[in-house]
Amino acid sequence: MHYRTLGDSGVEVSEVGFGAWVVGTDWWGDRSEAEAAEMLxxxxxxxxxxFDTGDVYGHGRSEELVGRALADVRDEVTLATKVGYDFYNNPQAGHGELPKELSPEYLREAVDKSLDRLDTDYVDVLQLHNANVDEVTPDVLExxxxxxxxxxxxxVGWAMGxxxxxxxxxxxAVELEFDAVQTVFNLFEQLPGRHVIEAxxxxxxxxxxxxxxxxxxxxLNEQVRPETELEEGDHRGFRPDAWYETGWEKLETLRFLERDGERTMAQAAIQWLLSHDEVATVTPTFHSKTDIxxxxxxxxxxxxxxxxxERVEELxxxxxxxxxxxxMDSLRSSVDGRDLEGTGKQYAGR
Incomplete structure (x- = not known):
């Protein structure tokens, strides 16, 4: 494993990180506490x-599992969490989005509760969770x-949705000099990552x-193939069929990235991300110890x-x-689509 630093914060991260949304929630299969601890x-x-978690994952359960599993090595790991969704006062409806709350009083209380669940006095990286651009006020920054x-x-970071x-x-986020921006970025979905890197x-x-x-x-890890039947409740089932069908065609054009005995397609997808100096860490969604x-x-x-x-660029x-x-040509926007101008993407509306 190699390591990089988040911005100029001095916080070190492994090039491959653990997205702890897979423990404490049932979005990628339910796991017992023992199974979660074993994966960690x-x-x-x-x-x-x-290790990247969030207070809303399992409504605190992910943080609790991470805190217990890593208690003995706290000073040897980098813990990141997210705040901004008010799950304390609002029921969760499936995978629907909860109301956000970013008042100074709420944020301080949320951080206190996260630290308690993580069983730590500090968090290495605190991220705003899916905050809109107009929600990050001077009070929030203070x-x-x-x-x-x-x-x-x-x-401090800003995790985008x-x-x-x-x-x-x-x-x-770049203008405000956040240490980290967490965003979707992969060989097939390059727009978000490329945009922030350009900024x-x-x-x-x-x-x-x-x-x-x-x-x-x-x-890109070939865990969803043409014959794959997604389980009921799997969040990926909400994507259109055309997204999968075109993805399988695109995948075949990238076979040159595989190196027999040296680099699998799943590993190549990570290495492509790491070829960008601005990328500090990559957080795959691990389903098993084999994935890890x-x-x-x-x-x-x-x-x-x-x-x-360069060949990837051409493709x-x-x-x-x-x-x-x-x-998937239509994207959401918090500024009525003004940020999508010139990207070739359409505004999906609110």
Missing amino acids: QHALDAGITY VFDELREEDRVKA PSIGWLAEHER IREADADTSVVARVPHSSGL REWAAASDTPPLSPAEV SRTNFGVERSDG
């Missing part, structure tokens, strides 16, 4: 030191600054990218060559040779 320990054994001054937070908005939030380069900023969904929800072993090892596989990176410019839509 397996990740540690594989060299993973960055709370985050105070938490850092109190040594309860070492670095595709149903909330991407691009305007990315630009604002970072234009501003010569120190903001780092935390890339999530690196395998495009199961396509393979994907954590991606950090030690051969980096993509300049020729491979991306032509939509990997696929001429029809994947059914």
Whole structure:
């Protein structure tokens, strides 16, 4: 495993991180506490030191499981969590989005409760969870600054959600000098990551990218194949059929990234992300210990060559040779679509 630093915060992260949304929720299969602890320990054994959770995952359960499992190695790991959804006063309806709350009083209380569940005095990375650009007010920023001054937070981040908005939030996070921006970024869904990287380069900023969904929800690791039947409740079932069908066609154009005995397609997808200097860590959705072993090892596989990176660029410019839509051309926006101008994407409305 190799390690990088989030911005200029001094916070070190493993190049492959553990997205703890898989423990404490049933979105990717239900797990007992013992099974969750076993996965977290397996990740540690594989060299993973960055563990990314959120208070809303399982309404605190993910944080509790992470806190207990990592208690003995707290000083050896980097803990990240997220706040901003008020699940304390609102019932959860399936995978629907909860109301957000970012008042200074609420944020401080939420952080206190997260620290209690994580059984720690500080969190390495505190992230705003899917906040709209207009919700991140001077009062919110002041709370985050105070938490850092109190040594309860070492670095601050902004975790973006595709149903909330991407691009305007990315630009604002860089402008406000957040240490990290967490966003969807993978070979098939490049727009969000590329946009924030361009913003970072234009501003010569120190903001780092935390890339999530690196395998495009199961396509690039080939865990969702044409014959796959998704279980009831699996969040990926909400994607249109065209998204999967075009994805399988695109995948075949990327076979050159595989190296027999050296790099699998799933590992290549991670290495492509790591070829961007701005990407500090990649958080795959681990389903099993087998996933952890393979994907954590991606950090030690051969980096993509300049020729491979350029070939990916060429394929991306032509939509990997696929001429029809994947059914995902419309994106949400918190600024009425103004941030989507020039991207080729349509505004999906609110």
